[in-house]
Amino acid sequence: MSEASETKSLLEFLAENPVDDLKEQVIVSKRLKKYPFTVTAMTGEQFSTYQNKATIIGKKQKIDYDNKCFNEQVVLNHVVEDDGRPFFKLQDNIKKVGCKTPEEFLYRFLTAGEIVELVSKI
Numbered sequence: 001m002s003e004a005s006e007t008k009s010l011l012e013f014l015a016e017n018p019v020d021d022l023k024e025q026v027i028v029s030k031r032l033k034k035y036p037f038t039v040t041a042m043t044g045e046q047f048s049t050y051q052n053k054a055t056i057i058g059k060k061q062k063i064d065y066d067n068k069c070f071n072e073q074v075v076l077n078h079v080v081e082d083d084g085r086p087f088f089k090l091q092d093n094i095k096k097v098g099c100k101t102p103e104e105f106l107y108r109f110l111t112a113g114e115i116v117e118l119v120s121k122i
Contacts, residue, residue, distance in 0.1 A: 028117040040078045078122045
């Protein structure tokens with residue numbers, strides 16, 4: 001069989017590999033090198049939803065963008081347990097570390113750089 005006939009077309013590859021099934025383990029810093037995070041891919045629809053939450057329309061139609069809000073949404077929704085449940089949103093995890101909210105959990109235990117690195121990996 002020739003090499004060309006063994007190669008899938010881009011369309012065939014994409015049809016067999018939707019982004020909603022992508023999951024991988026990533027290392028975000030030297031401090032956490034022994035503890036990879038499991039992350040899931042973000043769909044275009046999710047990206048748009050997070051952007052909308054982070055966009056603030058103020059007085060005189062002035063538009064501000066809250067990068068912190070966007071990054072929170074990405075990490076809180078796409079860092080997952082092996083079974084796909086959102087790691088930072090699990091009440092058991094939040095309570096075990098003495099926090100009250102997913103956001104408090106996130107900011108108490110990850111540096112700003114680690115959060116940004118997670119976002120870039122997702």
